[in-house]
Amino acid sequence: xxxxxxxxSSGSLDPERWVDQHGNYLYHFALGxxxxxxEAENAVQETFLAALKARYTFSGKSSERTWxxxxxxxxxxxxxxxxxxxxxxxxxxxxxxxxxxxxxxxxRSKKTLDAWVPQPDELLERKEFWSVFHKCSEKLPKTAGDAxxxxxxxxxxxxxxxxxxxxxxxNLWVLLHRARLQLRDCLEINWFVNKQN
Amino acid sequence: MSLKIVISCKHASRLLSEQLDHPLSLSQRALLWIHxxxxxxCVFFGRQIRGLKRLIGLHHEPENELPSPYTASLSTEVQTRxxxxxxxxxx
Numbered sequence: 001x002x003x004x005x006x007x008x009s010s011g012s013l014d015p016e017r018w019v020d021q022h023g024n025y026l027y028h029f030a031l032g033x034x035x036x037x038x039e040a041e042n043a044v045q046e047t048f049l050a051a052l053k054a055r056y057t058f059s060g061k062s063s064e065r066t067w068x069x070x071x072x073x074x075x076x077x078x079x080x081x082x083x084x085x086x087x088x089x090x091x092x093x094x095x096x097x098x099x100x101x102x103x104x105x106x107x108r109s110k111k112t113l114d115a116w117v118p119q120p121d122e123l124l125e126r127k128e129f130w131s132v133f134h135k136c137s138e139k140l141p142k143t144a145g146d147a148x149x150x151x152x153x154x155x156x157x158x159x160x161x162x163x164x165x166x167x168x169x170x171n172l173w174v175l176l177h178r179a180r181l182q183l184r185d186c187l188e189i190n191w192f193v194n195k196q197n
Numbered sequence: 198m199s200l201k202i203v204i205s206c207k208h209a210s211r212l213l214s215e216q217l218d219h220p221l222s223l224s225q226r227a228l229l230w231i232h233x234x235x236x237x238x239c240v241f242f243g244r245q246i247r248g249l250k251r252l253i254g255l256h257h258e259p260e261n262e263l264p265s266p267y268t269a270s271l272s273t274e275v276q277t278r279x280x281x282x283x284x285x286x287x288x
Contacts (some may be wrong), residue, residue, distance in 0.1 A: 015283040019276055027271040044271065045279045052286050099207075107205025113241040120248035124255055133253075151218070152250060153257045158218055177214040180246045187249070 015052055022065055023048075026072050033076050033149055035138065043079050047072040073154065077164060080146060084166045089143050092171055095178040102181050111185070116192040129191060136186035140179055147172055148179035204228045206239055213243040217250055 026047060030040035050071050051058075058067055104110055123129045140148060143165070150161045162172055204212075209232040212225055221229065233240050 015287070016280050019279055019283075023271045023276055023279070028267045031267055031269075041271070041275045045275070045282060048279050048283055049286055052283050099211075102210075103205070103207040107207035109206040109210070109238050109242070113238045113245070115241060116245060116248075120245070120252040123252060130256065152253045155254065173211075173215050173218065176218060177211055180214050180217075180249070181210065184242070184245050184249065188245075 015048065018048060018051065018064070018068070022068050025065060026068060029069060029072060030076060032134075033153070034079060035142075035145070039079050039083070043072060043075040046075045046078075050075070077150075077154070077156070080150070081164045084164065089165060089167055089171070091141065091143055092167075092174060094141070095144055095174050098178050099174070099181060102185070116188070118192075132191045133187065136183055136190065139186060140182060144175045144179040144182070147175035148183070151176060202228065202231055203235075204232050206232075206236060209233070209236065209239045210242055213239065214246060216243075217246065 023044065026044045027040055030043045031037070034040045034043065047068060051068055054071075058064070062070075102110060137145060137148075147161060147165060150156045150164065151158070156164075158169060158172060162169055165172070167175075209229055212221060212229045215221065215225075216229075233243070
């Protein structure tokens with residue numbers, strides 16, 4: 001006998017309840033990673049359909065939301081894969097130029113860096129910080145942002161990211177370098193206090 | 198023959214970033230190390246990007262994710278569309 005999700009009422013699955021209970025959560029999750037309304041909506045729809053097909057495989061060990069989110073993560077990667085197949089990366093040079101902006105002609109850092117106050121580790125619980133972080137990540141251009149997201153948030157292996165984005169490993173390193181430089185800088189301006197200021 | 202052992206901050210920051218994704222070669226590590234002994238800027242840069250990587254990784258663990266910064270809901274039109282598609286699927 002197939003295991004039913006513990007939250008279902010009287011043993012019958014109610015897919016509409018899934019949409020009501022988890023639709024917005026999944027949508028926001030998808031928006032955060034795809035940064036495109038249509039793609040996010042489609043990913044959520046695909047997730048619910050896939051979940052419906054697989055509903056009898058849901059063991060109830062994790063929560064419904066965790067299970068659905070797992071499916072959504074796959075759909076997000078599929079969406080990105082499709083996106084980059086249809087629109088191959090062309091802006092790698094821009095990323096190199098963006099990196100150059102942080103350094104002078106001799107390769108020295110334009111800004112003087114100092115220790116951050118507070119330390120990043122102390123910020124896990126701070127909602128305001130994540131709001132700022134979110135705004136800073138939104139500023140990352142599409143390709144660098146996607147690379148960063150796949151690497152740091154989805155924690156996908158580099159080789160796989162290269163396949164998804166259709167780029168080489170050295171291209172990926174340029175994208176990640178750009179993302180880290182820009183993000184660090186944005187967070188320093190908008191959140192962290194530089195000790196010497 | 199000149200042996201260039203002093204790299205620029207631009208080069209060092211690239212190595213510090215790459216280090217987060219793959220092991221550096223022995224020569225890369227040596228060049229980076231030499232630069233870091235002379236440049237506190239890059240020492241801070243390295244610490245900060247490592248700290249952010251750790252923090253971002255932890256934040257996105259399911260049990261840690263905070264409320265969404267988005268306010269827009271999935272539109273009723275899309276919700277209806279999804280429910281319809283699901284009903285079709287069940288039939």
